[in-house]
Amino acid sequence: MTEETIADDPVVAEPDVTDFPEPERFLLHMPVDVRNMSLVLLAILVSLFVLQWARVVLIPIMLSVLFSYAFSPLVNWMETRRVPRWLSSAVLLLGILGAMVSGAYQLRLEAAQLIEALPAAAQKLGQALRSGSGKSNSALETVQKAAAQIEQATRESAAVTGPNRGATRVVIEAPRFNIKDYLWTGTIGLLALLGQIAVVVFLTYFLMLSGDTFRRKLVKLAGPSLSKKKITLQALHEIAGQIQRYLQVQLLTSLLVGVLTAVALMLLGLDNAAVWGVVACVLNLIPYIGSLVTAAASALVAFLQFGSINMAMAVGGTSIVIHTLVGNLLTPWLTSRASRLSPVAVFMGLLAWGWLWGVWGLLLGIPILMIVKSVCDRVEDLKPIGEFLGS
Structure with a gap:
């Protein structure tokens, strides 16, 4: 076959140099079960609802657990000196409460002066800011003057046309201050606070009194296998x-x-x-x-x-x-x-717990994350969560 025949042949064509073969794509095959994902999502939503709904009960329990962890070394040390746990726990809690009450009593006058000074400070600061802003003609002042002129023109036009006939003027009077309602509300709030403090104190006392009882029960419930008991104890x-x-x-x-x-x-x-x-x-x-x-x-x-x-x-x-x-x-x-938590996980956890429990969530968020990470590191299916929380 000659060169002219090859050139005239419609079947044989010159290869396109711009047509590169498409590279092979590597796909990661991960089995995703939609049903399991839905169940996990529902479980998370239900857990969040329960944590928000039962915060009145869960917050005192978590505070008591933290206090018991904090004070248990002292109680254990006194127990080695042959001091009964019930006596050492009671003396420790009464001493801490007494120190707090005594400190608050010593600083009560200064604290009262400070609280009384805050409204005057806010008022004085507002006057200073207003006087400082009044020295210069700003765009905000121009807008306010224009709004005042428009309001004055509207009032003048309304006075010329006269009030609408048949319209009834409604005057809303603010409710009078009732000292009984104020004292009743404050008393209920104070009693609720004192009740929560009493719950935390008594629950902390019982937890310190129990010692390692709950720990031994958890190890026993871990199963008959020695490895499971060892992991639970660790x-x-x-x-x-x-x-x-x-x-x-x-x-x-x-x-x-x-x-x-x-x-x-x-x-x-x-x-x-x-x-x-x-x-x-x-x-x-x-x-x-x-x-x-x-x-x-x-x-x-x-x-x-x-x-x-x-x-x-x-x-x-x-x-x-x-x-x-x-x-x-x-x-x-x-x-x-003290911990091996990631700063990002700590910040996100504080946001979540602060949203759920407010200030108490900010206080308890990091210890709860520590507990979650320690558990997830030792459960095979939860190790990814522990890895995410770790530093």
Whole structure:
């Protein structure tokens, strides 16, 4: 066959250099059972509903469990000194309650002065902001003047045309203040709070009194296999150790923040610096939010006392710096020894528990995540969740 025949042949054509073969695709075959996924989703939604609905019962239980983990080493140490558990647990709880009541009583006058000063500080700050904004003609003032002129023109036109006949003017009167209703509502709230505190105290006492009883029962219920009992015992020991170390870290860092805040604000000349130290110590237990509340409130009171925005910013900035240094330098180093949680998982968990239980969820979120991770690391089907929570 000659070259002319090949060129004229319609069947034989020159290959297209731009037509590359499509690369082979690698597909990951994962069996997805829609029915199981639906059941898992329904189980999650039901669990969230139960956690939200039963928070009045679950929150005291979780607080009691945490307190029992925190105080059990002291009770165990006193038991080795031949002190009965019922006596050591009662003395420990009564001593802690007595110290809290005594501290609150000693600081009651300063706290009352502080609470009374907050409304005046807010009013004074608003006046300062209004006076500062009144010195310059802003776009907001122009819009307000235009709105006032439009309102005045509308009133004049309404006066010319006269009121609509047949229309009835309705005047809504605000209900009068009833001191009985106020006292009744406050009494109910106080009694509910005291009742929850009593539940937490008694439940903590019974948990410390029981000692290792529930731990032995869980090991027994794990099954007859020695390996299952060993895994259950390891998980319980890890949970107890992590929670105790975490609570120790939180107590140490909160005390340090409280002392540094009190000393720094005292050097700045702020009144009731000791109260602010206690407030900073307590609110430091609430992640992320506690430091902001302390800084904002102390800055507001500083503005009332000094009458200067610069001093208010100095006081608030000092509080933020102390929380930042302790929270970003000391706390992560100590927390890394107490738990192996990922910062992303911790932040997401705090958002979820804060949404479910509010402030109590922020306080209990990290210990709950520790318990969940310790359990998931030892259950074959739940290991992916433990891997996600880990650092």
